[in-house]
Amino acid sequence: MARWAASRPRRPAPGPRLSACCNALSRLRKLLACLSICILGSIHWGVSIVTAEPYLAIQEGYKCSKCHVNMTGGGKRTDFANIYAQTRLANEFFDWRRFSKKPDEDADKDNPVKTDSQSSFFSGRLNDYVAIGGDFRALFEKTSTAGRTGTETFNQRKQNIYLEVDLIPDHVIFYETLAGGGDAQEIFALLKGEVKEVPYYFKVGQFFLPYGLRLQDDSAFTRATTGFTYGTSDVGVEFGLEPGSWTLQIAATNGTGSSLETNRSKRLTSSLAYVRKLFRVGGSYSTNKDAQGVETVISGINGGLQLGRVGILAEGAVIDDSKVEQRVSILEFNFLLSRGNNLKFSYEYHDPDRKLFENARERYSVVYEPFLNQFTQIRVGYRDNRGIPQSPGFNTNLYFVELHLFF
Secondary structure, rough: OHHHHOOOOOOOOOOOHHHHHHHHHHHHHHHHHHHHHHHHHHHHHHOOOOOOOHHHHHHHHHOOOHHOOOOOOOOOOHHHHHHHHHHHHOOOOHHHHHHHOHHHOOOOOOOOHHHHHHHOOOOEEEEOOOOEEEEEEEEEHHHEEEOOOOOEEEEEEEEEEEEEEEOOOOEEEEEEEOOOOOOOOOOOOOOOOEEOEEEEEEEEEEEEEOOOOOOOOOHHHHHHOOOOOOOOEEEEEEEOOOOOOOOEEEEEOEEOOEEOOOOOOOOEEEEEEEEEOOEEEEEEEEOOOOOOEEEEEEEEEEEEEEEOEEEEEEEEEEOOOOOOEEEEEEEEEEEEEEOEEEEEEEEEEOOOOOOOOOEEEEEEEEEEEEEOOEEEEEEEEEEEEOOOOHHHHHHHHEEEEEEEEEE
């Protein structure tokens, strides 16, 4: 990390002392405003965390396969995840049937949470063999850049419907994502089994590649720069093992995303992690040759640690295409203010070319993420992007409010 920090972008020479003080006060006001919103929100909403982003998996010590049908995370949630979300974590379970319920219909009035979960629980299961799920994200963004007119826009970032068909329950599964809003489609067959009590699986079709921490934010440097985002899937095969606390995935794919194959070379992607209750550590590797024979190698390490109410995530990667070597990293802190109220701080670093001096970029983020009920999340955030002064587009401030519906 120290070597990466060596090429941080050089800031413009400081102006008059008064101007510097004004800038510092302006940044302090923004930070205090964000913190005020977060603290007031945490007092008002006492609800629970319910989806399995990496920081949530670290809180519970779970592997991705515990909460997602796709063994490497993302997409439809498992039956366990639905039950866990709506019974154990939903601090304020929203019982939509209570409006039509007669006073004498409750069989167990002394345990309203149990009654609510029985009458209003949603599993997504249509029958023993077919289940559905979904994600919807819509947000409002405001971007400001020094010397330029700011922009404000509404975006529909995600509208996905997930289909799971258990041809042979727990052994042969057909899975499909009907994706929109920038996400890529997934459609694959999943074959699961055990050898000497060691779980294994084969995946065949179009899927997201098993690399690194599957952060929700595709604009994060470790996601956007490496190319392992929810907007990019590939066609091929994947094999995985999950012995004890270990989890291993190896995939061989075309290396062209979901486009047609252009050469005989195949992209190899692998990920290995050791997962325990309070921490995880892992690494990933990917190599791919294009039609011109240029090879790109991506390697990285990642980890997480849970310290009481504080969860820490870290990841770093090197991207080398034999001409340009890039380096990216992220350090993220998640503070569980109360059940369902997460406050996220993150620092990101991107050096787009190790041979050039003072061309790096940095990004600072603060995001408040309350879960209003078992199906609804709100995210309020601020991101400060910093780059070389010659590129105004790299020096922006982003404010956003996002609505996330899921089932």
